[in-house]
Amino acid sequence: MYEGPVQDLIDELGRLPGVGPKSAQRIAFHLLATEPADIERLQHALQKVKEGVVFCDVCGNVSAETRCRICRDPKRDLSLVCVVEEPKDVQAIERTREFKGRYHVLGGALDPLSGVGPDQLRIRQLLNRIGTTTDGVDISEVIIATDPNTEGEATATYLVRMLRDFPGLTVTRLASGLPMGGDLEFADELTLGRALSGRRSM
Amino acid sequence: MANLYRDTGIVLRVQKLGEADRIITFLTQRHGKLRAVAKGVRRTSSKFGARLEPFCHVDVQFHPGRSLDIITQVQTLDAFGVGIVNDYQRYTAACAILETADRLTAEEGEPVVRLYLLVTGALRALAAAERDPSLLLDAFLMRAMAFAGWAPAVNECAKCGTPGPHRAFSVQAGGTCCPNCRPPGSASPSADTLTLLSALLHGQWGVVDEIPHLARRDASGLVAAHLQWHLERQLRSLPLVERKAKLDDG
DSSP, rough: OHHHHHHHHHHHHHSTOOOHHHHHHHHHHHHHHHHHHHHHHHHHHHHHHHOEEEOOTTOOEEEESSOOOOOOTSSSSTTEEEESSSHHHHHHHHTTOOOOOOOEEOOOBBBBBGBGGGTTHHHHHHHHHHHBBTTTTTTOOEEEESSSSSSHHHHHHHHHHHTTTSSSEEEEEEOOOOTTTOOGGSSSSSHHHHHHHHOOOO | OOEEEEEEEEEEEEEEEETTEEEEEEEEEEEEEEEEETTTTTTTTTTTTTGTTEEEEEEEEEEEEEESSEEEEEEEEEEEHHHHHTTTTHHHHHHHHHHHHHHHSSSSSSOOOHHEEEHHHHHHHTTOOOOOOOHHHHHHHHHHHHHHOOOOOOOOOOOTTBBBBSSSEEETTEEEOOOOTTOOBHHHHHHHHHHHHHHHEEEEEEEEHHHHHHHHHHHHHHHHHHHHHHHHHSSGGGGGOOHHHHHHHO
């Protein structure tokens, strides 16, 4: 145990995800040896992230304004909505440069084991969004891009059930299968099974 | 390599650990509840990440670690998750089964073969979509409570043992009560509800199928109340279980 502020800092850092006691100690001593100007910049960034970041009114993504950069962009296709679990998933899809529509961030996945049901996610907002016309354009396709794990698949199943009654709406799910650069013999049977069931003609 | 050991188990729960690892909680056949670390399974390149999802029935090889054992190999025995996540009602019922199994096995490393077989059977039936998921869940809960020694008395008085059937049901007393023992505030379920509880406990599916939907809903409420009273805590997944079929018809 260290004395006073150093131990307090180690304790606080140790509460961050993925930071154990050893890492917390290493970061604390790094900060202790850092120039005051750098510390001030870090302090400012931490303060700003709590005060300046809000959630977009439309999609629920993190944003500096009431509407995020993507929802404000007039070049985006208003008829396409990609549903993701977390804001970090928006960045993952944006990196592909393949998707030109808008997003809807649910804020997690349906996980009854952790007490997360439909009311804890932004599902109602999604249904409201699909029911309304924006700038004269109706949403014609919803792409469900939840994680390919048990909770993500269950969330996709639930969304499909909720969305199937909207007339003229196409609901699609991200394809899943074999990763590029791998060997077929090492693929697990679940992934290989889904790759087979989702095969496409060439 | 002499310390490696193998067991078959059901994945009850997964928790994130560090950058790409997970802590997996299994209900195993020979070692009871077991928590172990699966390294790198959150990466898309993981060789066995897909096999360590909730509801998977797997053959696992472990390497003893300092605090938690390390998972070194996994083979799928039954991928129950595939059939379960295709239906939200089945998914919520299956989650309640896993959480109950987790709560009923407080001691890690203590064999609970009967519960393991019960969980496996319940998940298999859910994945096969053989019956109403809600009924399968209630049957599982009744039998799991029986294994734990808390089966509600349905054919005799829970307090004095007078043969029934009795009309009063008290969760605190442990089931149906005769008029002399009936505590104040006891519920008065219908005869159909009590018949259903008995049939679920003994696996008499022919009887279960004959019971009207309204009685099924009442039975679900009693089973949930009885379980949570004995566990002394709320199950997080139980209020989220979809009882759609019953509500529509009942």
